[in-house]
Amino acid sequence: AGQLAARQHGTLTTCPYCGVGCGVRATVGGDGQVDIAGDESHASNAGRLCVKGSALGETVDLEGRLLHPQMLVENDGRQSMQRVSWDAALDKVAHGFRSIVEQHGPDAVALYVSGQLLTEDYYIANKLMKGYIGSANIDTNSRLCMSSAVAGHKRAFGADLVPVCYEDLELADLVVLVGSNTAWCHPILFQRIARIKETRPQMKLVVIDPRRTATCELADLHLPLKAGSDVWLFNGLLSFLARHDAADAGFVEAHTNGLAAALEAAEADCADLAAVAKSCKLDPQDLLTFYEWFAANEKVVTAFSQGVNQSSSGTDKVNSIINCHLLTGRIGKEGMGPFSITGQPNAMGGREVGGLANMLAAHMELDNPRHRQTVQDFWQAPRMAERPGLKAVDLFQAIEAGRVKAVWIIATNPVVSLPDADQVQRALAKCELVVVSDIIEKTDTNAFAHVLLPAMGWGEKDGTVTSSERRISRQRAFLPAPGEARADWQILCQVAQRMGYAGFDFSAAHQVFDEHARLSAFRNGDAFGLRRMFNLAGLSGLGQAAFDALQPVQWPIVTTASGEKQGTARLFADGRFAHADGKARFVATVPRAPRHATDSEYPLSLNTGRVRDQWHTMTRTGKSPKLADHVPESFVDMHPQDALLYGVREGMLARVASRWGSMVARVQHGGGIARGSIFVPIHWNGQSASDARVGALVNPVVDPVSGEPEFKHTPVLVEEFRVA
Numbered sequence: 268a269g270q271l272a273a274r275q276h277g278t279l280t281t282c283p284y285c286g287v288g289c290g291v292r293a294t295v296g297g298d299g300q301v302d303i304a305g306d307e308s309h310a311s312n313a314g315r316l317c318v319k320g321s322a323l324g325e326t327v328d329l330e331g332r333l334l335h336p337q338m339l340v341e342n343d344g345r346q347s348m349q350r351v352s353w354d355a356a357l358d359k360v361a362h363g364f365r366s367i368v369e370q371h372g373p374d375a376v377a378l379y380v381s382g383q384l385l386t387e388d389y390y391i392a393n394k395l396m397k398g399y400i401g402s403a404n405i406d407t408n409s410r411l412c413m414s415s416a417v418a419g420h421k422r423a424f425g426a427d428l429v430p431v432c433y434e435d436l437e438l439a440d441l442v443v444l445v446g447s448n449t450a451w452c453h454p455i456l457f458q459r460i461a462r463i464k465e466t467r468p469q470m471k472l473v474v475i476d477p478r479r480t481a482t483c484e485l486a487d488l489h490l491p492l493k494a495g496s497d498v499w500l501f502n503g504l505l506s507f508l509a510r511h512d513a514a515d516a517g518f519v520e521a522h523t524n525g526l527a528a529a530l531e532a533a534e535a536d537c538a539d540l541a542a543v544a545k546s547c548k549l550d551p552q553d554l555l556t557f558y559e560w561f562a563a564n565e566k567v568v569t570a571f572s573q574g575v576n577q578s579s580s581g582t583d584k585v586n587s588i589i590n591c592h593l594l595t596g597r598i599g600k601e602g603m604g605p606f607s608i609t610g611q612p613n614a615m616g617g618r619e620v621g622g623l624a625n626m627l628a629a630h631m632e633l634d635n636p637r638h639r640q641t642v643q644d645f646w647q648a649p650r651m652a653e654r655p656g657l658k659a660v661d662l663f664q665a666i667e668a669g670r671v672k673a674v675w676i677i678a679t680n681p682v683v684s685l686p687d688a689d690q691v692q693r694a695l696a697k698c699e700l701v702v703v704s705d706i707i708e709k710t711d712t713n714a715f716a717h718v719l720l721p722a723m724g725w726g727e728k729d730g731t732v733t734s735s736e737r738r739i740s741r742q743r744a745f746l747p748a749p750g751e752a753r754a755d756w757q758i759l760c761q762v763a764q765r766m767g768y769a770g771f772d773f774s775a776a777h778q779v780f781d782e783h784a785r786l787s788a789f790r791n792g793d794a795f796g797l798r799r800m801f802n803l804a805g806l807s808g809l810g811q812a813a814f815d816a817l818q819p820v821q822w823p824i825v826t827t828a829s830g831e832k833q834g835t836a837r838l839f840a841d842g843r844f845a846h847a848d849g850k851a852r853f854v855a856t857v858p859r860a861p862r863h864a865t866d867s868e869y870p871l872s873l874n875t876g877r878v879r880d881q882w883h884t885m886t887r888t889g890k891s892p893k894l895a896d897h898v899p900e901s902f903v904d905m906h907p908q909d910a911l912l913y914g915v916r917e918g919m920l921a922r923v924a925s926r927w928g929s930m931v932a933r934v935q936h937g938g939g940i941a942r943g944s945i946f947v948p949i950h951w952n953g954q955s956a957s958d959a960r961v962g963a964l965v966n967p968v969v970d971p972v973s974g975e976p977e978f979k980h981t982p983v984l985v986e987e988f989r990v991a
C-alpha cells in the first residue's frame with residue numbers, strides 16, 4: 268500500500284542527512300525514478316530543501332549496495348567474503364558474541380552504532396547490550412559530534428534537554444552562531460535566519476568562527492577567534508555582563524545555583540577585555556561590540572555546533588555559553604536560549620533511548636542505581652550493565668589491546684571517521700569477530716568484516732527520527748527492500764533471539780516505538796521533574812495506522828485540559844530544571860588551550876569539517892553527479908603566505924602529516940583561513956586512488972567529561988607531495 272501511495276501522491280518522510288530534520292515528499296515515478304520535493308506541511312522546512320536533500324533521488328539506486336549476507340570463508344587456504352544465508356550469518360553473530368561473553372565476560376563485546384539509525388534501531392541495540400548482554404559497551408558516532416553538548420546540558424540543567432526551538436532563531440533580536448558553518452551544514456536553518464534578516468534588518472547576526480565561512484556573508488559581525496579560545500571569550504562575556512548590570516538577579520536567585528564560583532573562575536583570567544581579546548586574537552573593539560550587543564538585547568539565541576563540541580574542552584565551552592544565558596535569565600522564553608544544533612538526522616533520537624555508553628533509555632543515567640533498577644524492571648532484563656561503557660575512541664583502543672574481542676559496527680564507517688583512523692584499522696585487523704551492518708558493500712570499514720549484514724536504507728525502512736529541536740518525525744518506506752536487506756532493529760532482534768533472550772519478539776517498528784514511549788512514562792521517583800520534561804507517554808499505544816499517520820511533534824508530549832495530546836516548543840518556561848532541587852547550575856569553567864600545541868616539527872593547526880554538498884564519508888552523496896560538482900576532490904585549504912612558507916602552491920598535491928598519520932590532497936586558497944591553520948574536509952575516504960582519510964591525521968585527544976574528540980585542532984605539517 269505504501270509503494271502504491273508513493274506512486275500516486277508521494278510519501279511524506281524525513282531527510283536522512285543533517286539534524287534540521289526537513290520533511291520530504293518522495294514520489295516514485297513509473298520508471299522507478301524517485302522525485303524529491305520539500306514537505307510544505309513540515310514545521311522544520313515548510314517545503315524548502317537544501318541541495319543535499321534535493322538530490323536524494325540520485326542516491327537511492329542499487330549500485331554498490333550490499334544485497335545479501337556475506338561471511339569470510341576459507342577455501343584452499345585463501346579467505347574471501349562469500350554470500351551466505353541469513354540463518355548462517357545470524358547464527359555466526361549470535362554464537363560468536365555468546366561464546367566470547369561466556370569466556371571473557373560481557374565487557375569483551377561491543378556495539379558501535381550511528382546517528383543515522385532510526386530511534387527504533389537505536390532502542391533495540393541499547394536494550395540488547397545494556398539489559399541482556401549486560402555491558403554498556405555501546406557507543407555511537409554521535410559521540411563525535413554532540414556529546415559535549417549532552418554533557419554540558421546535564422551539568423547545567425540536570426538532564427540532556429535542549430531548551431529552544433527553530434522559531435526562536437526567528438524571534439531573536441541577536442543570533443550568535445558559534446563554531447557553526449550553518450550556511451553549509453544546516454542550510455535550511457540558515458535560510459530561515461536569512462529570511463528574517465531580510466524582513467527585520469535590525470536583527471543582528473554574530474558569527475564566531477576561526478574561519479571566514481559562507482555563514483559570515485550574512486553576519487553583522489564576524490569574530491575570527493583563535494581556535495580553541497571560546498571559554499576565554501564566554502568567560503569574558505560572563506564577567507562583562509555581571510559588571511554592566513545585565514544580570515537578571517531575580518532569575519539567578521530563584522532558579523540557579525553556583526554563580527559565585529563561575530564568576531570567580533571567569534574573573535580570574537577574563538575580567539579584562541583587552542586580555543581576553545589578546546587570548547582570543549580578536550580586535551578589542553569587535554569584542555566589545557559583541558559584548559555590548561549581548562548585554563543590550565533581551566532576545567538572544569546562542570546556537571553552537573561542532574566548532575564548540577569537538578574540543579578537548581568542549582564541555583566547558585558549552586557550559587561557558589550556557590552560563591551567560593543563565594546569568595541574564597534568557598532561557599525558557601520566546602526568542603532566547605542556548606541552542607545545540609546537532610549534526611546527524613537522529614543524534615537526538617539516539618539520546619532519547621540512551622544511545623551513548625554512559626546513558627540509559629528515557630534520559631536516565633547508567634551510574635544511578637535507581638535508574639538502572641527502573642529500566643531493568645521495565646525490560647524484565649536478566650543482566651543490566653552496572654557501569655558506563657567505553658566511549659568511541661577508548662572502545663577502538665580496547666579492541667586493539669585485546670580487551671574487546673568482538674565488535675558489531677552498524678551504519679557507520681569508523682576507519683574513515685574516527686580520529687587516529689589508522690589505529691582503528693589496526694584494531695579491526697586484530698579483532699576476533701568484526702560484524703558490520705551496512706547498506707553499501709565496499710567501505711573502508713567493511714574490508715575488515717568477518718560478517719556483513721545487508722541493511723535497509725533510507726526510503727526502504729520505517730521508523731522515527733528526532734531533530735535538533737526535539738521534533739519527532741516519521742521516516743516512511745516508499746521503496747521495496749532490495750535483495751535480502753532487513754531493518755536494523757529486526758537484525759538486532761534476530762540475533763538477540765538466537766542468543767536466547769526473550770523481550771525481542773517485535774514484528775513491526777511501531778511496536779518498538781510503543782515500548783520506547785511507554786518506558787518514558789515508567790520512571791518513578793527519579794530526578795525532579797524529568798518525567799515532565801521528557802515524556803512520550805502520549806504517543807504510546809499507536810497501532811500501525813496511527814504510527815503511519817503520526818505528525819511531526821516536539822517532545823515532551825503533554826495532554827491539554829480537553830484531552831488533546833500536543834508537543835512543547837520550549838523547555839524551562841516555568842524556571843524549573845531537572846536537577847533534584849529544580850534549579851539550574853552555573854559551571855565554573857577554566858580556559859584551556861587545545862591539548863597538543865603546534866611546534867617547529869608540526870607548525871600548523873589542522874581544522875576539519877564538512878563541505879556544503881557532501882555527507883559524512885560519501886557512501887550516499889558520493890553517488891550524485893550534481894553534488895560532486897561543488898567540490899570534486901579533497902583539498903587542503905591554507906593561507907597563501909603559509910603555502911609560500913611551506914613550499915606548496917595552489918593546485919599542487921601536498922602531503923599533510925601529523926604524529927598520527929598522513930594524507931595527500933590538493934592545495935587551495937580562499938576558504939577564509941587564518942595564518943597558522945589549515946582546513947581539510949572530513950568526507951573523502953580510502954576508496955579513491957590516494958587515501959584521503961583526514962581521520963588518519965586527527966589526534967585521538969578527547970574532552971575528559973564528554974569523550975568527544977578534538978577534531979578542530981591537530982598539529983600538522985604540509986609539504987610538497989613527491990611520488991616515492
Ligand code: SF4
Pocket residue numbers: 282283284285286287288289312315316317318319320321453454455456
Ligand atoms: Fe536535509 Fe539538512 Fe538539507 Fe534539511 S537542511 S534538506 S535536513 S540536509
